[in-house]
Amino acid sequence: MEDTLIREGDNLDITKERRNATFRVKKLAAFIHGGEEIVRRRKEIYDAVEREPRLKNSVPIEFLAREERHEEQARRAVAMTDVATDIIDGSDMFGEGIYYQSLIMGRDLHSLSLHYSMVLPAIQNQADDEQLDEWLGPIISRSLISTYAQTELGHGTNLSKLETTATYDPKTQEFILHSPTITATKWWPGALGKSSNYAIVMAQLYTNGKWHGPHPFFVQLRDAETHMPLKGVTVGDIGPKLGINGSDNGFLRFNNFRIPRKTMFMKNAKVLPDGTYVPPKHAKLGFGAMVFVRSIMIKDQSMQLGSAITIAVRYSAIRRQGEIVPNSGEVQILDYQTQQLRLFPQISRTLAFLFAAYEVKDLYLRVTTQLQEGNTELLPELHGLSSGLKSVVSWETAQGIEQCRLACGGHGYSQASAFPEIYSYAVGGCTYEGENIVMLLQVARQAFLGLVKIVSSIRAGTAKLSLLTSYIAEKQPKTRSKFTCVENVSAEDLIADFEYAAREQIFYAYDLLKKNETLYSTPEEAWNKTGIELCKASRLHVKAFLVRNYFNYVSKCNDSEIRPILDQLGKLYALDGISGGGVWFTRRGYYSDDQMATVRQGIYSLLEKIRPNAVAIVDAFDFSDRELQSVLGRRDGNVYENLLKWAQQNPMNRSEISTAYIKHLKPMMTEGKSKL
């Protein structure tokens, strides 16, 4: 990161903001990103990317048509991976990998997205030694391109009902892959349409006449030389989408397509040559690639929200509109209290999500090490944490980005702001890797939180709780929340408030479920009738985790220059949650009306405190103009002249007269004239 972000020629308002900040941006950046060394490495990576001619992003992606965009993203992906090992530590996907990719690929996926984010981790963790020897080399050298083909036209969520079959034929020691219906067509896999010649295919395994559920297979789809689909394979692109249009998400069908026995991933489950099935140690080990993406996407989502809030805060500092005191000049829109309430909680959220991403990364790495030793103990915990965070973080990120866009008025609606790209990319995260509601229900029903199981075991006095769930067993305090005012409230008190709300809802949902079990004829029906309350319980549980984790993380900071900023943002995160959380905090009079009014006063006072540092805080997220790709969010704040330039470089302005005018409008006008 540079010594100072102030330069000659910058917008005067943004320069004043930076001069008036009460702390040094470098210090906060180091804390946020995990240390000075990491910030230094980010700068080193950034400089190396800037120096590399092949990584120059000369084409403004927003002006490209779909096929041009796909081609440009493929060019960038190849260049990015050609030089990757000279620039980054490729084994650090959560840190250097994700940053490096964002510098080059922007908010889009590409021909190699799934190859790196799902296939590589699946092969590393689910292939046996022989398969690893055969597959890892070509994956790393990129002599093949691969994707992850699981979802079908008819089923995405409910994996047990996938229709693609893999039937073992012991005579030839092959599996026969088949798509028996239209709805069995694989649909959505990234880079499947035109780029990939291999895919991990999830198919229902049948051997010796028995069904064993969905299993992964590594399948060649296209000829290595001609890239034509192999006989028995039908494949193509599914068409334009809300976002990620650089990626050729595809469809795929098999017609009795034969593949060798050793294409089934064999580290966990196995099919022996005679067709004997050997089950895995844990039934869900084959779902590991999804767990990896759910884990890594928490950081990705927080960075999307971080870039949106950087743009909105910088723009709000240079935009002057309206007066607060009549005749005293137009103010920066950042001075409006309403603008601050829209924006500053997004800063807090970005940090809360990022600190949670660090936690889930640590857990992922611990689980991977355990699994190498054949130990699956922590897998359910990772499934729960990653599923819950994935749902809450991607939802709040999408809402936060939209608030940032709205806060930028008309210019926020233009592609020049970058909000359409950021939103359409990030919001995909609410759906992929498990639809958010379904993942919340997982948290409630099956995951490590096992909320429902936990409640019954707590009441039976047999609970064995993890660090993250132990608060559920604590007795609800009979007294009120300890909150008196924002100045005096401690992190512990705020955490206790969220735990109160979560506990309250968890027990409420549990009791409702039990009641519904007496009213409906099956447990599944009762579950369905309790779904809304269960999702609320999971959401509050995850929010309690986010608040606790934020303050735990920040407690490591002893620097008197930046600690107050982190405390203000933490309090804002918590109080905004309490004020918006309403009923869960006021149940049984835990928060009184007066306390709630004081919470709101506390928020207003925090907004005032954060205001003078807002630009410097978002500067500390350390986004370069290269990453932001936003005229509104430029570091130098010179927005207006660059908006004009941006519009003028728009291909529609290449000629003064458009073909639309020549072909349609002119004849109409000419005809109109003839009727006068």
Ligand SMILES: CCCCCCCC/C=C\CCCCCCCCC/C=C/C(=O)SCCNC(=O)CCNC(=O)[C@H](O)C(C)(C)COP(=O)(O)OP(=O)(O)OC[C@H]1O[C@@H](n2cnc3c(N)ncnc32)[C@H](O)[C@@H]1OP(=O)(O)O
């Ligand atoms: C050099 C270059 C550098 C490049 C670097 C790149 C680095 C990366 C950069 C950026 C990354 C940013 C990220 C962006 C990438 C985006 C790519 C997006 C691609 C999208 C892909 C996809 O969407 S793939 C398809 C995903 N599909 C799903 O997620 C389906 C959702 N459904 C399910 O997961 C399951 O069906 C469901 C969990 C809902 C239910 O499963 P089911 O089999 O029915 O099981 P059930 O009976 O309900 O439960 C039984 C039992 O099992 C437990 N369980 C379930 N799943 C798991 C699991 N995964 N792990 C562990 N345990 C699990 C469950 O809790 C139950 O437990 P018990 O209650 O019995 O104890």
Ligand SMILES: Cc1cc2nc3c(=O)[nH]c(=O)nc-3n(C[C@H](O)[C@H](O)[C@H](O)COP(=O)(O)OP(=O)(O)OC[C@H]3O[C@@H](n4cnc5c(N)ncnc54)[C@H](O)[C@@H]3O)c2cc1C
């Ligand atoms: C951008 C993007 C990229 C993708 N990339 C890939 C990829 O690379 N590979 C791949 O295989 N797939 C991919 N997918 C597919 C994705 O994983 C699925 O779309 C996702 O898992 C949701 O499944 P679905 O589409 O079947 O939704 P559905 O399950 O049909 O969901 C529709 C609605 O039904 C509700 N619902 C469903 N089941 C339940 C339930 N049990 N209880 C309560 N409500 C329920 C959901 O909450 C939702 O509101 C991608 C999708 C997107 C959008």
